[in-house]
Amino acid sequence: MTETVIHADQLTLRRDHTDVLHNISFDIPAGAVVGLVGRNGAGKSTLLQCLAGLVAPDGGASALLGCPSLDLSDSVRERLGYVAQTPDLFEWMTVLEHLQTIGRAYPRWNEDRCLTLALRLDLPLSTRVRDLSGGDQQKLSVVLALAHDPDVMLFDEPVASLDPLTRREFMRAIFTGEQERERTVIISSHILSDLERVVSHVAFIREGRLQLLDSWDAMLEHYRLAPPACEAPAGAVVWRGRASALIDTRRAPALADASRALTLDELFVELNA
Numbered sequence: 001m002t003e004t005v006i007h008a009d010q011l012t013l014r015r016d017h018t019d020v021l022h023n024i025s026f027d028i029p030a031g032a033v034v035g036l037v038g039r040n041g042a043g044k045s046t047l048l049q050c051l052a053g054l055v056a057p058d059g060g061a062s063a064l065l066g067c068p069s070l071d072l073s074d075s076v077r078e079r080l081g082y083v084a085q086t087p088d089l090f091e092w093m094t095v096l097e098h099l100q101t102i103g104r105a106y107p108r109w110n111e112d113r114c115l116t117l118a119l120r121l122d123l124p125l126s127t128r129v130r131d132l133s134g135g136d137q138q139k140l141s142v143v144l145a146l147a148h149d150p151d152v153m154l155f156d157e158p159v160a161s162l163d164p165l166t167r168r169e170f171m172r173a174i175f176t177g178e179q180e181r182e183r184t185v186i187i188s189s190h191i192l193s194d195l196e197r198v199v200s201h202v203a204f205i206r207e208g209r210l211q212l213l214d215s216w217d218a219m220l221e222h223y224r225l226a227p228p229a230c231e232a233p234a235g236a237v238v239w240r241g242r243a244s245a246l247i248d249t250r251r252a253p254a255l256a257d258a259s260r261a262l263t264l265d266e267l268f269v270e271l272n273a
Ligand SMILES: Nc1ncnc2c1ncn2[C@@H]1O[C@H](COP(=O)(O)OP(=O)(O)OP(=O)(O)O)[C@@H](O)[C@H]1O
Pocket: 015, 016, 020, 038, 039, 040, 041, 042, 043, 044, 045, 046, 047, 085
């Protein structure tokens, strides 16, 4: 049986009388790379913060590597890489000083890997952090999260402020390590094309609710848009929009031919219509 590495059980979080997260449950197996997709304000950052143990939910619980998120052991922390949407960095240090300072806190820190990554992403090592561009600060936070070779990675829109060439290099840097470790990753993004070729699964979130979590291949092969007049069996409807229903044809094989296949972009639009 595949080990569950990231577990969420009915995670619920309320702010200002509104559910920012609503009953979110899933099990992410070892080695899965999950793209977490949703519109602005859907709850992606909050979900990742709950999983990393940085925010306490109002209901439910989560765990990383079998350890409760709110009580992560040192050994699990050492195996976790988290990149926040807004990096929290030591602005007065140079990039190199910053890397060395954080490196001293991690037994598994790999100096060579760290410097190789920094050079690969064109990070200026002798520049003070406060003088870096927003994109370079984001790159630094990514190198900081990767240099101890984590087994679990939670990345909150790590490529949002990177230019397209750097985004591609960054994705390669994350997903093609020199050692083939089995990493379990959740990476949030608005940009589906950034996730293409690197994720094994996609999770769609809307208004704090998990709409769909399945493998990339299943998304493309099995999720179809049912025609308006079509009577889909209730168990096959995964999302009902204003004018259409999204169905899982594994639960309604008879509709496989009558319904239309969707690209991931179309799926995103349907789920957010
Ligand atoms: N501390 C807070 N107090 C009140 N509302 C909050 C708080 N934190 C988050 N929210 C609200 O929760 C919702 C989800 O926010 P979150 O940052 O998790 O979304 P997101 O999907 O990461 O968005 P984006 O793509 O814009 O980064 C938003 O409506 C936000 O305004």
